[in-house]
Amino acid sequence: MEFLSYLITGISLGSIYAIIALGYTMVYGIAKMLNFAHGDVIMVGGYVAFYATSFASSSLLGEDPSTAATVLATIAAVVLAMIVCTVLGVVIEGLAYRPLRQAGSLAVLITAIGVSYFLQNAAQLLFGANPKNFTPVVSGQLTFFDGQLRITNVALLTVVACIIIMVALTAFTSKGKMGKAMRACSEDRGAAQLMGINVNATISLTFAIGSALAAIAGVLMCSYSPVLKPTTGSMPGIKAFTAAVFGGIGSIPGAFLGGILLGIIESLAQAYISTQLSNAILFAVLIIVLLVKPSGLLGKMAPEKV
Amino acid sequence: MKKLLAMLMAAVMVFGMAACGGNNTANNTSGNNTTGNTTGDTTGDETTGTAGGTFTIGVIGPTTGGAAIYGNAVANAAQIAVDEINALGGEIQFNLLVADDTNDAESSVNAYNSLMDDGMQMLIGTVTTTPALSVAPLTYEDRVFTLTPSASGDDVIENNDNVFQICFTDSNQGTRSAQYIDEHFEDPQIAIIYRNDDAYSQGIRDNFYDEATARGMSIVYEGTFTEASQTDFNVQLTAAQSAGADLLFLPIYYEPASVILTQANAMGYAPTFFGVDGMDGILTVTGFDTSLAEGVYLLTPFAADAEDEATQNFVAEYQAQYTDIPNQFAADAYDAVYVLYEAIQAAGVTADMSNEELCDALIAAMADLSVVGLTSAGSEMTWDENGAVSKDPTAVVIENGAYVTP
Numbered sequence: 001m002e003f004l005s006y007l008i009t010g011i012s013l014g015s016i017y018a019i020i021a022l023g024y025t026m027v028y029g030i031a032k033m034l035n036f037a038h039g040d041v042i043m044v045g046g047y048v049a050f051y052a053t054s055f056a057s058s059s060l061l062g063e064d065p066s067t068a069a070t071v072l073a074t075i076a077a078v079v080l081a082m083i084v085c086t087v088l089g090v091v092i093e094g095l096a097y098r099p100l101r102q103a104g105s106l107a108v109l110i111t112a113i114g115v116s117y118f119l120q121n122a123a124q125l126l127f128g129a130n131p132k133n134f135t136p137v138v139s140g141q142l143t144f145f146d147g148q149l150r151i152t153n154v155a156l157l158t159v160v161a162c163i164i165i166m167v168a169l170t171a172f173t174s175k176g177k178m179g180k181a182m183r184a185c186s187e188d189r190g191a192a193q194l195m196g197i198n199v200n201a202t203i204s205l206t207f208a209i210g211s212a213l214a215a216i217a218g219v220l221m222c223s224y225s226p227v228l229k230p231t232t233g234s235m236p237g238i239k240a241f242t243a244a245v246f247g248g249i250g251s252i253p254g255a256f257l258g259g260i261l262l263g264i265i266e267s268l269a270q271a272y273i274s275t276q277l278s279n280a281i282l283f284a285v286l287i288i289v290l291l292v293k294p295s296g297l298l299g300k301m302a303p304e305k306v
Numbered sequence: 307m308k309k310l311l312a313m314l315m316a317a318v319m320v321f322g323m324a325a326c327g328g329n330n331t332a333n334n335t336s337g338n339n340t341t342g343n344t345t346g347d348t349t350g351d352e353t354t355g356t357a358g359g360t361f362t363i364g365v366i367g368p369t370t371g372g373a374a375i376y377g378n379a380v381a382n383a384a385q386i387a388v389d390e391i392n393a394l395g396g397e398i399q400f401n402l403l404v405a406d407d408t409n410d411a412e413s414s415v416n417a418y419n420s421l422m423d424d425g426m427q428m429l430i431g432t433v434t435t436t437p438a439l440s441v442a443p444l445t446y447e448d449r450v451f452t453l454t455p456s457a458s459g460d461d462v463i464e465n466n467d468n469v470f471q472i473c474f475t476d477s478n479q480g481t482r483s484a485q486y487i488d489e490h491f492e493d494p495q496i497a498i499i500y501r502n503d504d505a506y507s508q509g510i511r512d513n514f515y516d517e518a519t520a521r522g523m524s525i526v527y528e529g530t531f532t533e534a535s536q537t538d539f540n541v542q543l544t545a546a547q548s549a550g551a552d553l554l555f556l557p558i559y560y561e562p563a564s565v566i567l568t569q570a571n572a573m574g575y576a577p578t579f580f581g582v583d584g585m586d587g588i589l590t591v592t593g594f595d596t597s598l599a600e601g602v603y604l605l606t607p608f609a610a611d612a613e614d615e616a617t618q619n620f621v622a623e624y625q626a627q628y629t630d631i632p633n634q635f636a637a638d639a640y641d642a643v644y645v646l647y648e649a650i651q652a653a654g655v656t657a658d659m660s661n662e663e664l665c666d667a668l669i670a671a672m673a674d675l676s677v678v679g680l681t682s683a684g685s686e687m688t689w690d691e692n693g694a695v696s697k698d699p700t701a702v703v704i705e706n707g708a709y710v711t712p
Contacts, residue, residue, distance in 0.1 A: 001548075002544065002545070002548050005544045005548075006541060006544065009540045009541060009544065013538070013540075050593065054593060129370050129371045129372065129374060130372070130374055130375070130591075130592060131372060131561050131564075131591060131592075132591075132592045132593045133564055133568065133591045133592060133593040133594035133595070134593060135593060135595070136572070139572070141572065141573065141574065143574075150573055150574060152572050152573065154572070224538070225537040225538045225565060225569070226564070226565055226568045226569075227536075227537050227561065227562075227564065227565050228593075229372065232537070235534055235537075267540075267541055270541040270542075271541050271544075271545060275529060275530045275531060275532075275535070275541070275542065276502065276530055276532060278535070279534065279535070
């Protein structure tokens with residue numbers, strides 16, 4: 001029964017990693033760059049949702065708000081967080097990454113790290129360094145077997161949201177004009193441009209989608225573990241990046257699989273081996289997988305043309 | 307367009323730097339800067355005579371960052387004590403300088419160096435243990451008399467004859483917690499969750515564990531976490547729950563503790579939570595549902611609801627100036643300034659002495675000093691040759707969002 005509890009913890013943690021990893025993988029697959037600021041966009045999403053919900057509960061909703069009003073306020077907060085993050089993502093792309101489109105990948109990587117620090121420090125200046133305690137968007141839990149097994153509603157919501165997002169993204173990229181344009185950019189940016197695809201607009205759209213996902217991930221992550229600080233996004237960001245590589249970077253189902261597996265490994269390693277070594281075990285598994293399958297679990301081998 | 311953007315960014319950077327610099331100067335100019343005067347001031351004889359002059363005291367603590375609540379409490383309360391002493395108009399006057407260390411070892415060394423450049427003669431600090439382990443050896447080298455309000459690590463005072471504590475050492479906190487639990491709870495099944503990359507948390511846990519084992523108490527589960535993993539405790543809590551723990555000992559700071567309380571509540575696990583002085587501050591976390599902290603025990607030397615006159619006056623003054631109820635760190639700092647005041651009187655030192663002379667005279671005076679403070683629950687604080695304090699602790703329990711003596 002304990003094993004099941006740990007497994008459920010792992011799956012819900014893994015679903016959060018998966019949603020973040022989807023953002024990494026989309027941007028990498030299409031723009032061929034590692035957006036290390038992705039984790040910090042999550043943090044911004046968390047803060048926006050935090051301030052929106054506390055504003056709603058302090059001044060919009062009355063003393064004893066009805067369930068419907070609370071749900072509506074929560075949804076509005078999440079949507080607001082998504083809008084802010086989408087705009088932020090597009091602005092970051094336009095200001096920091098677009099001017100470096102022709103530069104080497106190392107320059108873009110370092111810029112991304114710079115943007116990450118910029119966001120963290122800006123958040124510290126704007127929101128203060130003191131941790132905020134995030135109220136989960138959903139509360140309550142389901143109990144099974146006379147209370148021996150509990151599944152929190154947050155965990156359920158996270159898993160469901162993750163699956164919906166994964167299916168929707170897969171559908172979006174495989175069908176429709178924009179999805180086709182994205183795949184074309186991913187295959188060969190130069191050729192796509194020659195075919196009349198607006199590469200810049202396509203990459204901007206990718207950033208917009210990735211950042212909106214980051215906002216959702218931010219809200220879910222803060223519901224799962226309530227502390228919100230300017231550095232909240234950095235560690236999950238790194239782990240989700242690992243998950244994306246683990247599953248095969250550039251592959252949408254790969255990010256999903258990688259995220260879930262990473263969450264389960266982390267949770268079980270913490271429970272049965274050592275809380276201290278869990279991160280080391282996590283990365284050891286990653287190294288082994290990459291040794292056996294260098295492109296990740298579901299990644300495609302792309303031969304380098306010389 | 308690009309040029310405009312570049313200039314805009316440059317302006318932002320300059321503004322950002324100016325804002326940081328502004329903070330420092332604001333801190334440093336509280337009180338008169340009399341570094342120039344101190345050397346020229348020649349009250350008193352070369353030998354011990356009447357103590358006097360304006361002493362420059364430094365405070366090092368986190369006034370920003372995750373532990374800012376401690377550093378600000380110490381800085382505020384020290385300022386209150388200094389103002390009170392200066393208002394007495396006696397021979398002894400204090401000039402207080404505050405430097406931020408963000409609870410980081412490297413920053414604390416920088417803060418120390420900048421205070422030394424500003425003419426610090428005695429140090430009240432650091433506020434937390436990890437920075438103290440870096441700063442205390444420097445004060446030992448430089449012979450700067452140091453009184454830490456709240457850095458409770460055993461290693462802070464060990465081998466540093468110039469460093470004295472106002473708070474209990476970690477060993478003392480761990481041992482006292484085990485004693486209290488053994489005396490007040492019937493056959494508790496104890497689980498411990500502690501942060502094992504932090505000297506403070508690990509130190510208290512070790513001593514708690516030793517004392518509890520010696521008393522034959524049953525510890526059913528021990529979970530650890532680190533800086534990187536202090537946002538998620540679902541695994542540790544599930545394990546503690548299935549091990550049947552009904553008392554959760556948390557020798558950790560309030561920030562991860564707030565996560566533990568929230569997640570334990572979410573999974574329907576309600577043991578008795580027992581914290582130490584790091585738990586102080588749990589009620590102030592923005593957005594934290596304080597009803598979750600109801601019934602949390604913590605071992606603290608100071609309760610703001612105590613009825614004695616000194617505490618009441620201090621709490622009223624603190625509230626008037628900073629609109630907050632002072633926590634234990636504030637009380638520690640207030641006591642630290644008064645202990646320093648008493649020690650200076652007892653040693654009969656003057657402000658024109660060198661740091662080394664001051665340090666040696668004050669160390670000698672501390673051996674015989676006994677002071678009743680806000681944090682000693684009516685008992686007299688005395689110090690052993692290591693610099694560890696001896697006084698009575700009190701345990702408080704949180705009821706209706708306030709500390710109450712059970």
